[in-house]
Amino acid sequence: xxxxxxxxxxxxxxxxxxxxxxxxxxxxxxxxxxxxxxxxxxxxxxxxxxxxxxxxxxxxxxxxxxxxxxxxxxxxxxxxxxxxxxxxxxxxxxxxxxxxxxxxxxxxxxxxxxxxxxxxxxxxxxxxxxxxxxxxxxxxxxxxxxxxxxxxxxxxxxxxxxxxxxxxxxxxxxxxxxxxxxxxxxxxxxxxxxxxxxxxxxxxxxxxxxxxxxxxxxxxxxxxxxxxxxxxxxxxxxxxxxxxxxxxxxxxxxxxxxxxxxxxxxxxxxxxxxxxxxxxxxxxxxxxxxxxxxxxxxxxxxxxxxxxxxxxxxxxxxxxxxxxxxxxxxxxxxxxxxxxxxxxxxxxxxxxxxxxxxxxxxxxxxxxxxxxxxxxxxxxxxxxxxxxxxxxxxxxxxxxxxxxxxxxxxxxxxxxxxxxxxxxxxxxxxxxxxxxxxxxxxxxxxxxxxxxxxxxxxxxxxxxxxxxxxxxxxxxxxxxxxxxxxxxxxxxxxxxxxxxxxxxxxxxxxxxxxxxxxxxxxxxxxxxxxxxxxxxxxxxxxxxxxxxxxxxxxxxxxxxxxxxxxxxxxxxxxxxxxxxxxxxxxxxxxxxxxxxxxxxxxxxxxxxxxxxxxxxxxxxxxxxxxxxxxxxxxxxxxxxxxxxxxxxxxxxxxxxxxxxxxxxxxxxxxxxxxxxxxxxxxxxxxxxxxx
Numbered sequence: 098x099x100x101x102x103x104x105x106x107x108x109x110x111x112x113x114x115x116x117x118x119x120x121x122x123x124x125x126x127x128x129x130x131x132x133x134x135x136x137x138x139x140x141x142x143x144x145x146x147x148x149x150x151x152x153x154x155x156x157x158x159x160x161x162x163x164x165x166x167x168x169x170x171x172x173x174x175x176x177x178x179x180x181x182x183x184x185x186x187x188x189x190x191x192x193x194x195x196x197x198x199x200x201x202x203x204x205x206x207x208x209x210x211x212x213x214x215x216x217x218x219x220x221x222x223x224x225x226x227x228x229x230x231x232x233x234x235x236x237x238x239x240x241x242x243x244x245x246x247x248x249x250x251x252x253x254x255x256x257x258x259x260x261x262x263x264x265x266x267x268x269x270x271x272x273x274x275x276x277x278x279x280x281x282x283x284x285x286x287x288x289x290x291x292x293x294x295x296x297x298x299x300x301x302x303x304x305x306x307x308x309x310x311x312x313x314x315x316x317x318x319x320x321x322x323x324x325x326x327x328x329x330x331x332x333x334x335x336x337x338x339x340x341x342x343x344x345x346x347x348x349x350x351x352x353x354x355x356x357x358x359x360x361x362x363x364x365x366x367x368x369x370x371x372x373x374x375x376x377x378x379x380x381x382x383x384x385x386x387x388x389x390x391x392x393x394x395x396x397x398x399x400x401x402x403x404x405x406x407x408x409x410x411x412x413x414x415x416x417x418x419x420x421x422x423x424x425x426x427x428x429x430x431x432x433x434x435x436x437x438x439x440x441x442x443x444x445x446x447x448x449x450x451x452x453x454x455x456x457x458x459x460x461x462x463x464x465x466x467x468x469x470x471x472x473x474x475x476x477x478x479x480x481x482x483x484x485x486x487x488x489x490x491x492x493x494x495x496x497x498x499x500x501x502x503x504x505x506x507x508x509x510x511x512x513x514x515x516x517x518x519x520x521x522x523x524x525x526x527x528x529x530x531x532x533x534x535x536x537x538x539x540x541x542x543x544x545x546x547x548x549x550x551x552x553x554x555x556x557x558x559x560x561x562x563x564x565x566x567x568x569x570x571x572x573x574x575x576x577x578x579x580x581x582x583x584x585x586x587x588x589x590x591x592x593x594x595x596x597x598x599x600x601x602x603x604x605x606x607x608x609x610x611x612x613x614x615x616x617x618x619x620x621x622x623x624x625x626x627x628x629x630x631x632x633x634x635x636x637x638x639x640x641x642x643x644x645x646x647x648x649x650x651x652x653x654x655x656x657x658x659x660x661x662x663x664x665x666x667x668x669x670x671x672x673x674x675x676x677x678x679x680x681x682x683x684x685x686x687x688x689x690x691x692x693x694x695x696x697x698x699x700x701x702x703x704x705x706x707x708x709x710x711x712x713x714x715x716x717x718x719x720x721x722x723x724x725x726x727x728x729x730x731x732x733x734x735x736x737x738x739x740x741x742x743x744x745x746x747x748x749x750x751x752x753x754x755x756x757x758x759x760x761x762x763x764x765x766x767x768x769x770x771x772x773x774x775x776x777x778x779x780x781x782x783x784x785x786x787x788x
Contacts, residue, residue, distance in 0.1 A: 141250040145237060148254065152233045152261040156226035156270045158607045161218050165706050166273045167613030169718060170204065172702035173197045174273070175216050175709065177208035184208050186364065188373045189698060192690045192711035192738075197698075198377030198390060198718045200360060202314040203275035225277045229270030232281040233257050236503050239288045240510045243471035248514050255592070256510030263502040264602035264618035265425035265495060271606055272616045275315050276499050282312035283323055284503045287474060290327045294470050297336035299345045306349035310356025317391040319500065322485060324353075326477025334470045361387065374724035376698075376717040381724075395491040408615055409486075409493040416487045417498065423544045424619040426498040426505070428599045432537045433505045436512020437476045439529050443515045444469035472511055479504035495617050517588060520570065521581075527574055531567035534591035538563020541598040551620035552601050559594050566591035674704050674743075678784065681774035682741055683708060689788070690738040694730070696720055696745050696782065713739065715758070727761040730787075734765075740788040742766060762787065 165171040169189070177184035179191040186193060187201030197204070206228070207221045214220040234257070241253030260266065270277050289305035305327065312320035328346060335342050361383040364372065374381050377390040386392075410421040418427050444466075482501045486493065516533065519526035538559055545556035569587025573580040602619040674695070682692050682704075694713035695701050701714035715725035733739040744759045766785035771777060774784075 137250055138247050141247075141254070144254050145257065148237070148257045148261055149230055149234060151258075152230045153226070155261065155267045155603060155607065156229050157223070160222050160226065160271060162609075163218055163222060163271060163611045163613070165218070165613065166222060166271075166611050168702040168706055169197065169614070169698055170207075170273045170275075171221065171613075172698075172705040173201075173204050174207045174211055174221055175705060176711070177201075177204060178211045178216050179709075183373075186373050189376065189701060189714055189717075190691070190705060190711040192713070193373040194691070194711075194713045195374045195715075195717050195722065195724050196376045198386065199275055199316060200314045200383075202311060203273075203278040203316075206278055207273060221273055222271065225273060226270055228277045228281040229266065232277075232284050232503070233260050235281070235284045235288050236260050236506055239284070239291055240471065240507050243291070243467045243511060244514060245467075248518065252510040252514040254510070255513060256506040258596070259429060259509045259599075260502050260506035262596055262599045262603050263426065263499070263505070264428075264599055264605075266499045266502045267603040268425075268606045268611065268616040268618040269496045269499045272496075272611050272613055274496060274613075274616070276496055279312050279315045279320065280500055280503065282308050282315060283320065283500065286312065286323065286327070287478070287503070290331060291467075291471060291474060293345075294331060294335045295467065299348055302331065302335075302345050302349045303352045306353040307356045310353050310358075313357035314360050317387050318395075319391075319497070320357075322481050322500070323478050325481055326474055329477060330470060330474045334466075334473070374717075374722065376714075376722055376724070377719070379723065395493070396485065396489045398490040398492075409495050409497075412488050412490050412493075414487055416493075417483065420547060422495055422498065423547070424598075424602050425495045425617055426501055428541060428544065429505050429509050429537060429595065431540055432533045432595065433479065433508040433512070435529070435533050435536065436508050436516060437472060437479075439519070439526075440472045440508070440512035440515045441469065441476075443519050443526075444472060468511055468515065471507065475504045475507040475511070479508065494615055496615070521584070524574065527571065530588075530591075531570045534563050534567045534570070534595065537591075537595040538567075541595065545598055545601075548620045555597060555601055559597050562590050562594040562597075566594060674700050675774075675776065677775040679704060679707060681769075683710070685740070686710070687740060688737060689740045691733075693741040693743060693784075694725070694733075694739055695743045700743075715744075725758055727757045730758055730761060731765070734787045737788060740786060741769075742785045742787055743782045744785070745782045 173183075173187055173189050173196075176188055176191040180188075180193065182188070183191050183193045184205065185201070187196045187199070187204050189195055189197055206224050210224045211217070211220045237253040237257035239253075240256040241249045243249065244252050266280075286305045286308035289301055289308065293302035293305055309320055309324060309327075331346060332339075332342050335345070337345075364375070364383050369381055375383055375386055378385040379389065408421070410416050410419040416422060417430065479501060482498075482504065486498060486501070513530075513533070516526070516530045520530045541563075542556045542560045545551070545559065549556075566587045569583050569590070573584035573587060605620065606616070606618050674693075686692055690711060691713050692704065692708060692710045694715055695704070696714075697716045697720035698714040698718045701712040704710075704712045713725070716722050717724060730739070730742070742762050744762050762785050766787035769784040769786050771784075
């Protein structure tokens with residue numbers, strides 16, 4: 098069985114369906130060939146490819162203006178093109194002193210592209226954009242196969258369109274953070290989980306588990322947020338006896354452990370002296386990184402420079418609806434919740450379905466086991482993500498919420514289609530779809546009015562069209578032929594009104610360079626931050642946008658770094674190293690492996706990108722990693738691998754070994770006069786010559 102591709106999974110094609118013939122032993126009535134895999138309506142294929150083309154345009158338009166995007170990951174990608182050791186470990190620098198604070202699978206994808214085509218904006222970011230388009234195609238396929246016939250194609254198309262137009266998804270798919278690859282792997286896992294329920298084969302479930310494991314090797318424990326929904330859905334709905342289902346889940350669990358843990362096991366068994374320090378950990382192990390910084394630390398917060406950064410607003414049930422998050426992901430959350438509830442009721446007891454004697458239901462009821470399973474899976478996916486993202490006290494960035502987009506899209510497509518069918522078949526269900534349209538329009542109006550200067554007419558237009566669409570659906574009940582036309586027009590208007598706000602926000606990332614560290618969509622102020630070009634997506638907490646490609650580590654004009662004096666300029670963990678100092682270090686590097694050792698990854702990554710040479714980030718991303726000790730620094734200097742050190746500048750306060758390293762440097766190294774590299778006076782951190 099092969100995973101779906103845009104060609105294989107598109108409308109009108111059979112895609113990877115369950116084999117024909119006899120069902121597996123123990124299969125129950127839900128294990129049948131996938132619905133929606135027969136001949137497609139004429140509009141289905143062109144509409145599907147149009148949505149994919151739209152996704153590709155949103156993800157690639159003006160992509161070259163994004164420069165290095167998130168310079169932290171860009172530096173690791175560049176270093177991986179220079180050293181296979183750095184590539185495997187995901188090291189920030191080609192000398193492999195310290196890794197980035199995530200596992201390396203997303204870096205591998207970008208790094209292989211950069212090795213083939215040469216390092217640059219397009220070679221690094223185009224695989225990200227392609228992964229975003231592929232995720233749209235997989236969601237379309239999964240939803241389409243959950244309903245029979247034309248209904249399946251319609252539901253899949255709506256789901257694909259909603260995911261394409263989710264603002265935060267557009268923003269992150271133009272960046273080089275790992276979340277884009279994470280989402281693709283998770284929707285592939287969801288696709289195969291639904292297939293495993295349908296075909297009853299252990300290997301299909303194992304493939305699903307492997308994709309979750311690969312997602313773990315992309316962003317660690319966040320990948321496991323889908324596991325509760327997958328396991329419960331499979332255990333309760335898959336073919337076979339309960340014992341057989343448990344046995345298959347155990348086999349899938351073994352595959353999950355293996356695919357999640359192989360890289361972690363290799364790295365932790367590797368002699369620590371021969372590999373880079375594990376960035377983000379407190380004890381130089383991937384285990385600590387999984388449990389701490391990228392695990393419980395994200396939920397409960399932590400110290401040591403690793404605590405919560407209020408990028409997404411205060412924790413609580415309303416976090417995803419606050420001024421920071423609302424425009425990124427919340428537009429269709431109320432409709433998705435309503436669609437889940439109504440869809441489950443309708444999948445269990447279809448509106449207008451005739452009953453046979455003995456309680457059996459014909460027609461629509463036989464079509465809906467796939468929809469019921471899919472609604473449970475996507476609903477569980479959304480519920481777990483909502484709970485974790487809403488109440489986490491640790492670091493939470495708005496772009497994490499892109500992992501919710503597949504579930505919101507699938508529930509909107511599936512539940513919305515079932516509500517439409519019920520609206521046409523039953524007077525008792527005539528309220529559901531109009532209510533959903535009114536709720537969606539009202540919430541969009543509220544979000545848009547938070548920034549009234551942004552497309553000022555849009556909020557009122559959305560409100561008016563939503564009200565008219567809901568009224569049209571109610572009035573469509575008065576007659577059959579005329580009523581159907583009215584209902585169709587009203588439905589199209591309601592869909593347009595519901596997507597108008599997301600479209601307006603989704604277009605904003607195309608007009609300016611992405612803020613790589615914390616990408617968001619929407620107008621300035623809509624996310625509580627300001628970024629380049631007046632768009633949302635700026636940084637808080639004193640962090641600055643990465644310098645554009647070719648800027649030699651300079652901060653944008655008007656930032657603190659632009660006005661500062663001295664070798665270490667402000668902004669972020671370690672600040673930016675000046676052009677004059679960079680030139681001096683290159684000219685005096687000699688045979689050293691590393692150009693310089695600095696306090697944090699921000700300054701290290703900017704120098705790596707501007708020079709192409711290895712730089713030590715003693716404190717890692719936060720500036721608080723205990724990666725450097727006085728003993729190790731002395732060994733590097735004695736071996737001639739390092740000549741220059743700039744202690745301090747780490748956000749964590751002890752990122753470069755704290756007083757221990759600083760005292761050794763002051764006792765054994767000489768301060769370099771700033772005049773030697775063409776600057777006046779000393780900055781926040783002095784440059785020392787140690788060899």
